[in-house]
Amino acid sequence: MTGAARTASRAGLVSCGICELLLRPADKAAPGYCPRCGAELAKRRHHSIQYTWALVIAAAICYIPANLLPVMTTNTLGSSDSDTILGGVVFLYTSGSWPLALVVLIASVMVPLGKLVALTYLLITVQRGLPGSSRDRTRLYRMVGLIGRWSMLDVFVDTFTVALIQLQPLMSVQPAPGVVFFAAVVVLTMLAAESFDPRLIWDAETRREKRYG
Amino acid sequence: MDEGNDRGNLPQAHVEPRKGLHISVVWIIPILAAVIAVGIAAQRIMSEGPTITIVFKSAGGVEAGKTVVKYKDVVIGQVKTVQLTADFSRVEVTVKVAKSAAGLIVEDAKFWVVEPRVSLGGISGLGTLLSGNYIGFEAGKSHKKQRRFIGLETPPMITTDQPGRQFALKAADLGSLGIGSPIYYHRLKAGEVIAYNLEDDGKSVMIKIFINEPYDKYVIPETRFWNASGLDVSVGASGMQVRTQSVVSLLAGGLAFDTPPFAPKTDPAPADAIFTLYSDQATAMKKPESIAAHYVLYFNESLRGLSVGAPVTLLGLPTGEVTEVGVDFDPKTLKIRGRVEIVSFAERMTARLGKDQTSAGKALMQSKDQRERLMRLLVEERGLRAQLKSGSLITGQLYVAFDYFPDAPKAKINWNSERVELPVMPSTVHDLEGKLTGIITKLDKLPYEEIGEDLRKSLASLDQMLKDADKALNHIDGELMPALKATLDKLHDAVSSADRVLKSTDATIVGKDAPVQQELHDALKEIAGAARSLRLLTDYLERHPEALIRGKGGE
Numbered sequence: 001m002t003g004a005a006r007t008a009s010r011a012g013l014v015s016c017g018i019c020e021l022l023l024r025p026a027d028k029a030a031p032g033y034c035p036r037c038g039a040e041l042a043k044r045r046h047h048s049i050q051y052t053w054a055l056v057i058a059a060a061i062c063y064i065p066a067n068l069l070p071v072m073t074t075n076t077l078g079s080s081d082s083d084t085i086l087g088g089v090v091f092l093y094t095s096g097s098w099p100l101a102l103v104v105l106i107a108s109v110m111v112p113l114g115k116l117v118a119l120t121y122l123l124i125t126v127q128r129g130l131p132g133s134s135r136d137r138t139r140l141y142r143m144v145g146l147i148g149r150w151s152m153l154d155v156f157v158d159t160f161t162v163a164l165i166q167l168q169p170l171m172s173v174q175p176a177p178g179v180v181f182f183a184a185v186v187v188l189t190m191l192a193a194e195s196f197d198p199r200l201i202w203d204a205e206t207r208r209e210k211r212y213g
Numbered sequence: 214m215d216e217g218n219d220r221g222n223l224p225q226a227h228v229e230p231r232k233g234l235h236i237s238v239v240w241i242i243p244i245l246a247a248v249i250a251v252g253i254a255a256q257r258i259m260s261e262g263p264t265i266t267i268v269f270k271s272a273g274g275v276e277a278g279k280t281v282v283k284y285k286d287v288v289i290g291q292v293k294t295v296q297l298t299a300d301f302s303r304v305e306v307t308v309k310v311a312k313s314a315a316g317l318i319v320e321d322a323k324f325w326v327v328e329p330r331v332s333l334g335g336i337s338g339l340g341t342l343l344s345g346n347y348i349g350f351e352a353g354k355s356h357k358k359q360r361r362f363i364g365l366e367t368p369p370m371i372t373t374d375q376p377g378r379q380f381a382l383k384a385a386d387l388g389s390l391g392i393g394s395p396i397y398y399h400r401l402k403a404g405e406v407i408a409y410n411l412e413d414d415g416k417s418v419m420i421k422i423f424i425n426e427p428y429d430k431y432v433i434p435e436t437r438f439w440n441a442s443g444l445d446v447s448v449g450a451s452g453m454q455v456r457t458q459s460v461v462s463l464l465a466g467g468l469a470f471d472t473p474p475f476a477p478k479t480d481p482a483p484a485d486a487i488f489t490l491y492s493d494q495a496t497a498m499k500k501p502e503s504i505a506a507h508y509v510l511y512f513n514e515s516l517r518g519l520s521v522g523a524p525v526t527l528l529g530l531p532t533g534e535v536t537e538v539g540v541d542f543d544p545k546t547l548k549i550r551g552r553v554e555i556v557s558f559a560e561r562m563t564a565r566l567g568k569d570q571t572s573a574g575k576a577l578m579q580s581k582d583q584r585e586r587l588m589r590l591l592v593e594e595r596g597l598r599a600q601l602k603s604g605s606l607i608t609g610q611l612y613v614a615f616d617y618f619p620d621a622p623k624a625k626i627n628w629n630s631e632r633v634e635l636p637v638m639p640s641t642v643h644d645l646e647g648k649l650t651g652i653i654t655k656l657d658k659l660p661y662e663e664i665g666e667d668l669r670k671s672l673a674s675l676d677q678m679l680k681d682a683d684k685a686l687n688h689i690d691g692e693l694m695p696a697l698k699a700t701l702d703k704l705h706d707a708v709s710s711a712d713r714v715l716k717s718t719d720a721t722i723v724g725k726d727a728p729v730q731q732e733l734h735d736a737l738k739e740i741a742g743a744a745r746s747l748r749l750l751t752d753y754l755e756r757h758p759e760a761l762i763r764g765k766g767g768e
Contacts, residue, residue, distance in 0.1 A: 012223060051239045058243035061250050069253070076344075080288070081279075177253065184246065
């Protein structure tokens with residue numbers, strides 16, 4: 001991987017984050033603006049690690065109430081039922097439709113958690129420069145970006161159900177606070193994934209090569 | 214590669230003084246998230262109500278996580294677990310109570326399982342058919358908190374916040390009453406029976422009732438309660454009476470109450486006051502009679518049809534009633550006779566006095582001596598006697614009537630005996646009955662068959678007789694009449710010849726006082742009389758031809 005070392009950053013160059021134009025920075029500390037598209041240039045995203053950490057921690061905090069609080073309340077003739085996501089999974093499983101239960105479990109519980117774990121792993125490895133395959137880490141990052149939006153499915157289902165099932169006084173469905181936290185988890189993890197600069201993975205690799213190689 | 218050349222061209226880095234740790238604003242996001250999450254958690258913990266345990270004998274339809282506890286139809290808690298007690302005899306239900314209702318969970322709060330109930334008084338808990346059973350709750354009045362309760366088996370009939378008051382009725386028996394039986398006031402539903410239990414002595418029943426507002430203010434210490442259960446058909450000497458309060462009470466039994474008009478106006482009775490339950494309205498609303506005189510009557514006749522409570526009348530107006538019907542046995546003479554004990558209320562008579570006499574009458578009745586004096590006068594001087602009379606020939610109910618019998622044998626009243634005996638008169642009812650019976654017996658004894666036979670024979674002979682008469686008449690027509698005609702013709706001839714003789718002799722016998730003329734005159738008179746008789750005879754025969762055979766019948 002000899003070619004790996006020759007990066008724009010190493011070469012003292014900077015590439016525009018928007019139009020990918022390779023430029024010589026105006027100054028090392030402040031690279032200036034792209035002459036083609038006018039975007040502000042940066043060698044790496046500003047405070048990428050710090051931003052990502054903040055968003056990941058916020059998402060992790062929101063993840064707890066998202067799973068503990070009910071996501072919707074069903075009122076049927078005098079009795080009301082509050083359902084959490086995990087409660088729904090259990091219900092689906094006990095009522096026999098385990099494939100559906102699996103889908104909900106993966107999409108709503110494991111994916112957000114997986115994203116949080118993945119981002120935390122990436123952040124730690126980048127900061128600490130721990131050994132490992134940078135390629136695999138990059139693939140992990142791509143996966144996080146890919147599946148991120150699918151977690152919103154739960155929120156959509158919830159809102160649709162609430163909007164459609166309003167058969168007063170027989171039955172009505174009300175949104176519960178859990179869904180807000182769940183949406184917050186999804187949005188925050190997406191933003192965290194966005195704010196993470198994957199080039200840092202390779203910077204870390206370079207640093208490591210320098211150190212040991 | 215020629216890295217060395219490249220490196221040579223690059224500027225040398227210089228060490229810059231380390232700037233202060235840069236903290237981005239983005240950290241506001243996790244802090245905000247943490248604050249909100251902690252806030253919600255705190256709110257949750259703060260709003261957490263107490264968890265209580267209710268023990269039921271059986272928990273029909275109670276499900277963990279589903280069944281709720283409702284107070285005034287508002288959910289105040291939810292069942293968390295349903296499990297058996299350690300000795301498996303009961304069901305233990307843990308309920309998470311809402312924080313807002315935590316203040317209601319005091320030691321005298323009541324819990325029961327609400328399920329659909331169908332009773333004669335109505336249907337309750339229909340809502341549970343759709344929503345499932347729930348646990349009903351009634352707040353207590355205590356302030357002492359409690360976390361473990363024993364659930365009621367049946368819902369309490371009234372809730373503590375229901376306006377109204379509770380009373381108790383003492384009755385000999387429960388009748389057709391049940392929990393929920395309605396109580397009427399002027400035929401408006403004013404309350405209901407909420408509980409009943411046998412008294413400790415096992416002789417009477419205590420019925421707990423609840424009278425709703427505003428009817429409870431009409432319950433004063435003088436108020437009377439009576440059983441308005443079902444159809445009350447009473448057959449007494451005064452006829453048949455059918456009473457009912459409502460169709461519901463007809464089916465489910467019921468009570469009614471009212472305050473008699475003579476009762477003094479007082480404040481409403483205190484809650485839990487005990488009243489007597491009367492068997493019917495008439496008994497309940499009866500004016501209490503303070504001046505009661507007890508007498509005993511001995512009858513030497515059947516007392517069948519005389520029942521306790523039968524009226525005692527004076528000149529046809531009710532003045533008292535029969536209190537006991539029995540027999541009297543004389544151990545010396547071994548005579549058994551009917552014994553009727555009566556009570557007479559002087560006030561009933563004074564109440565019927567004219568307005569101007571009421572006060573005088575009352576004054577007279579107030580003194581015992583005066584009353585005794587009056588009674589002695591009436592009985593010993595005027596001949597007031599008791600007599601059994603039939604109130605209704607159909608039912609045969611008897612009553613005791615006091616009337617004047619001036620011709621009755623003299624009697625004395627012994628005021629010193631324990632029970633004052635009043636003289637009686639044999640009943641005309643029985644006389645009449647006896648006579649009627651005698652007549653009927655005689656009628657019964659008549660030989661109807663023989664009479665019929667005789668009658669038939671008589672009719673046959675009569676028929677024969679009439680036939681004979683017919684024959685005789687024909688005979689008269691055919692044989693006697695021509696002969697009669699000839700006789701008459703001959704008579705006519707005789708008269709004519711006599712006339713001629715007279716005419717011829719007229720000339721010779723002129724003197725008015727001539728004996729011949731006189732004799733002739735007499736003879737003629739005789740003949741005229743004979744002719745008249747003959748005419749009468751023929752007339753009569755024409756009308757009554759049978760006279761020829763049977764003679765002239767007396768008219």
